[in-house]
Amino acid sequence: MNILESVDKYIRERWQDIIELIETENDVEIKIKYPNEQFSSQSNFKKESVFNDDGEKILDLYFLSKNGDFSSNLKKRLEKLKVIIKKDIKISANVKKAGGKLNFNKSNELFEDLEFLSLLPETNPNMVLIVECNGNIIYSNKSTHQWLEKNGFSKEEDIKVLYPKSFKNKFCSSCGHFDLKSEKVDYKGQTFDFKIKPLLPNEKCMIILTDITEIERLSKEKELYYKAFQSSIHAMLITDTKGNIKYVNPKFLDLYGYEYSEVIGKNPNILNPGKDKYYDLGYPKQKYHELFRGLWMSISDPKKGYWEGTIPNQKKNGDIVWVNLIISAVHDSSGEITNYLGMPVDITERRKENLKIR
Incomplete structure (x- = not known):
């Protein structure tokens, strides 16, 4: 059958x-x-x-x-x-x-989990194997043979170079006693996710090997960016396209005196001391409105996506801090703006010194 x-x-x-x-x-x-x-x-x-x-x-x-x-x-x-x-x-x-032409003993039992078995067909991009508990491979799909050929192997058994060491030593008389479910395997710069599912009561196992090299690379890259963001000596924040704060780093919290939970989801205008304070600091009314209108026009422009300027901000305790603010748009692979990255640099003391010189 x-x-x-x-x-x-x-x-x-x-x-x-x-x-x-x-x-x-x-x-x-x-x-x-x-x-x-x-x-x-x-x-x-x-x-x-x-x-x-x-x-x-x-x-x-x-x-x-x-x-x-x-x-x-x-x-x-x-x-x-x-x-x-x-x-x-x-x-x-x-x-x-997918063809549906694979033959097994007691094949009815293989369909206890139909959704899992639907991964089995030849069209599956992952490598799929059926192995007996003595280690014999009784089935391998097209993707397995393609990988073997691409990597210079000639025998089906050579796919065992991708088996975890723990798996090699754990073949037993009954797959029901085999406890390995998923493990990462590295092979010559490639990383694979090794998954196994017992096919009971046949004393056989289904193995699925998924190439996760690119996923691992992106994960490490993301981790690196996150560490750089967190350990930056400058305050940094990331917002969505509506200006809602999604992330801030520790230096941002140090600069403005907020707790993390107090700023996430808020708009950066919580740092705006208000137009009256701007007027007190010498900003004409017209210039105040032009400032923020120009800021948004610049960062939302797909061709530009950048703004830099010196503005006063207000800390949580009400103190004014002058910052040189740089805002850059973050684009996805299609060029669409997905986020904004802001980096306010505290220049309060430098500004005071400059005013003294004048």
Whole structure:
């Protein structure tokens, strides 16, 4: 029996079990009509059709209430049955699309977890293996052979170079005793996620090897950027495109005297001492409004995305601090602005010294 036949047999038997349960609970008779089957429905049978995601009819459900009562419980049960049928058919279609020609002993047991097994087909970009508990590989997919060829290997058994050391030493008489679930494996600059799932009671295991080299690189890069952000000697903040603060570093908190929870989600205008203070500091009214209008026009301009200027800010305790503020737009891979990075540098003391000289 091949995989596709096993799937079809398994799910049809499962549907029948569910139908028998509904019939017993609700004193109702239910019949399934597949598209290629004949069914002489009686007028007192009601019909519910089940469709796939493409709108194609999968089958019809005919049901007859023996007491004439179509309860809300029956309706809920039928809706749940339709959802199960639709989901099972989708999994079956995925297996069919991939060829479904793998043969195993006691293949029915392999379908206890249909969603997991749907990873098995030849179209899977990950490397998929079925191994016996003595270590023999009884199946490897196309992606496995492609990786072996690309890396200069000629035998299927060579894929074991990607096995974790702990796995090599843990083959046992029953996969049920094997406790390794997932582990990272490094091989010549590549990193793989090694996952294993016992296929009981067959004393076989399914192994999935996923190349996570790029994911690991991006993760390390992200960690590096985060450390640089956190350890910067300058105050830094990151906002979304609406100006809401998403992140601040410790130097920002030191500069303004806030706690982290007090600024996250807030707008940076909490640092604005207000237009009256600007006026007191010698800013004309017109210049105050032009200042912030020009700031937003500059940073939101996709071609520019940058602003720099000297402005007064207000700490949590009300003290004024003069900063040289640099704001840069952060773009995604398509060039869209996703965030803004701000770096206020405290120049209060320097400004005082300059004023003394003048």
